[in-house]
Amino acid sequence: MSSTIEQQIRVAVVGGGVAGLATAVNLLDRATAAGLDLKVTVLEKGANPGGNLQTIRQDGWQLEWGPNGFLDNEPATLRLVDRLGLRDDLVRSSDVTRRRFLLVDGRVQEIPTAPLAFLRTRMLPLGGKLRLAGELLVPPRRDLGRAAADPSTDETIADFGRRRLGRAFTEVMLDPMVKGIFGGDAEQLSLAAAFPRMVELERDHGGLFKAMFKLARERKKTKKSMTDAGPSGTLHSFRGGMGQLVDTLAETLQSDPRAEVITAADVQQIGRQDGQWTITTADRSHGPFDAVIEAAPAHAAARHLAGVDARLGELLGRIPYAPMAVIALGFRREAVGHDLEGFGLLVPSRERRELLGALWTSSIFGDRVPPGHVLLRCMAGGAANPGVMELDDEAMTNLILGELRSLLQIKGAPEMVKIIRHERAIAQYVPGHLARLAEMDTLCAAHPGLYLTGSSYHGISVNYCLKEAELTADKVLSTLGAPVAGPAEVN
Ligand SMILES: Cc1cc2nc3c(=O)[nH]c(=O)nc-3n(C[C@H](O)[C@H](O)[C@H](O)COP(=O)(O)OP(=O)(O)OC[C@H]3O[C@@H](n4cnc5c(N)ncnc54)[C@H](O)[C@@H]3O)c2cc1C
Incomplete structure (x- = not known):
């Protein structure tokens, strides 16, 4: 499959989460650098693009739907931040977040940071x-x-x-x-x-x-330095929260005449005929396309691609997802006895609690709460405890609050409660995952123009999605016959 400069290359991206949006922007940048006429269509099921990255603002509280931030140790992320002009909007987490806590034997204990300190800990x-x-x-x-x-x-x-x-x-x-x-x-x-x-x-x-x-x-x-941070990196977000990243990606695409972002486009099926790809949504057919980048979660990709390759559909469907509920609780500062000087608290399974952990969001990024308040972002559910998702909002709040009260010396009721339910939150890379990915690569190679990207495969973090967004754009353009532009050449 090769295209000349006169021929327009049409690429579809299924799923407008951070992975799909970033891949689309990278594709256009690389097409510009290579002098290619390329059009990209992003098809997103939701009313807005962004997937898990959404920032909610209510009554002075700023809450994250999904990720809380990203580490500054991934060059692809920093390149994208610069590409989007967001460097000045980066917000660095507070230094107190180096302190992390665990619940051990019913007590909140600080995790030692030095290896030798581990030998002295009571944990x-x-x-x-x-x-x-x-x-x-x-x-x-x-x-x-x-x-x-x-x-x-x-x-x-x-x-x-x-x-x-x-x-x-x-x-x-x-x-x-x-x-x-x-x-x-x-x-x-x-x-x-x-x-x-x-x-x-x-x-x-x-x-x-x-x-x-x-x-x-x-x-x-x-x-x-910042662009060559150590392997652990430092947590960052944006002034407008993580939603600012996907909003800027979507605006970048919407202002480019070579791109279209179609929302409320629930892809049902991807098909291939005469070397071209077509995509069916609930109400119409899209295409033809020279290439399709499947950036929706694997469970959705499994349905979209079952007709193209039954084995590929089966393998995609075998990537499980863990459910998770995020319970955001806002309090007046004086209602929480613990000093909250740290990143947050994690709870080992052997402590037998429903709470998976709680981030002390207002200590991490101080500007996200009304003055004089603190915000706790609690997590429940997960692969080992999906049953908690059955609880209604009130029962879930009472359960989590009941567990937290004594741990953080909480007095009184929260002033703000927001529960976010992720029925399929995060892909679980269970044993055999890498072998299945290897087989999926082989199967995709038999269908020229088909690519998989996003958090279901090689890494679940935003950073990994952005790293893979570059690699996927490179792969697509090299298959379509264009020279691959290295990141430094892309502006
Ligand atoms: C609670 C929670 C906390 C997290 N915390 C962090 C964190 O702190 N740091 C971090 O790095 N990562 C974190 N993550 C992981 C991070 O959210 C993911 O890496 C990232 O969102 C994955 O992006 P994605 O584009 O692959 O998938 P998604 O964000 O899931 O986007 C996929 C898109 O595909 C769309 N789609 C689905 N089906 C269809 C269809 N049929 N047709 C069209 N479109 C479709 C969806 O609507 C969605 O917009 C967290 C995730 C969760 C759930």
């Missing part, structure tokens, strides 16, 4: 600390990095944790971390798919502590 029993220190002596697995080729080598996060770091550390630290990031269950997620870096560290350095000491030494030698 772990003596045996757990010794076992943790023993990580240095655990030999690396021989089959690391083979999960895509051989799913029998795919290890769950919990199995990895118990093997290298011991049971106590796995239950106290890894389990809540997985809940906080994926809304997931460490017993059910693939380490290689969810945290590929861990596999690399073990494979390349022989263990996590060995890797940590070596990388710390290297980092000391080089000073890191």
Whole structure:
């Protein structure tokens, strides 16, 4: 499939979340750089584009529908921020957010940040600390990095944790971390798919502590700047919240005559005939297109693509999603006894609470609440506890508030309550995920012009979606016969 400059290339993007919108903008930028006549059509099911990124403002409170922010360690994100002229609107999280807390044995305890401090913490029993220190002596697995080729080598996060770091550390630290990031269950997620870096560290350095000491030494030698931040990065958002990113992406597309963003377009089916793609929404047919980028979640993509390739549809449908409820609670400052000097609190499964965790949003980004108030963003549900989603708003609020009261010394009722229900919040990369992705790649390659992108596949974060948005745009243009413009050439 090649096109000349005289021939207009038509590309459809299904799903106008951050992944789809960013891919569309990248495509147009690369087409400009390559001198190609390209038109892009984004088809979004919702009334507005943006997907999970929506910022809600009510009575002086600023709440996030989905992500709270992003880390500044992904160059693709920073490139997009500059491309959209949003650098001056970046808001850095407060320094107090380096302090993070866990509920251990019913008490809110601060997580030590230095490895040696871990050996002094009361979070772990003596045996757990010794076992943790023993990580240095655990030999690396021989089959690391083979999960895509051989799913029998795919290890769950919990199995990895118990093997290298011991049971106590796995239950106290890894389990809540997985809940906080994926809304997931460490017993059910693939380490290689969810945290590929861990596999690399073990494979390349022989263990996590060995890797940590070596990388710390290297980092000391080089000073890191904002555009070359360390691997952990610093949490950022925008003045107008995360919604500002997708709003600006959508405005950029809407002001470009080569782009159209069609909302309320619930894609039913994608079809291919005579080398061209057509897309059917509830009320009409769109196309023909030279390429289709499927950027809707995998469960929707499964339906759209079942007619193109039944096996591809089946594999897409096997990527599960965890449900999650976000319960935003706003209080007068004096109603919360805890100083809230930190990022928030995570709750290990063994504490047997309904609460997965609570971010102390007003401590992270101070400008999001009316003066004299604090905002807690609580999470419930997740892969291990979907039943909580059945509760109505009042029951859910009472349950979460009941658990939080004693933990944060809350007196009185909240002044603001907002519950956001995500029936399918976050993709769960379960064992076999990487092998399924490898097969999906092969199947897509048999249908020229078909691409999958977004958080269902290689990374669930906004950062990863934006990194992949660049890669996908590059792939589309290289397949359509254009030279691929490196990021630095795109303005
Ligand atoms: C509660 C929560 C908290 C999170 N916190 C963070 C965080 O702090 N940091 C972070 O980096 N990430 C976080 N994430 C993950 C982040 O939200 C995702 O990485 C990101 O939103 C994924 O973008 P996407 O475009 O792939 O998917 P989506 O945002 O889901 O967008 C997909 C789009 O496809 C559309 N669509 C679906 N079906 C169809 C159809 N049939 N036809 C047309 N369009 C369709 C949808 O309407 C949607 O707009 C969080 C997610 C949740 C749910």
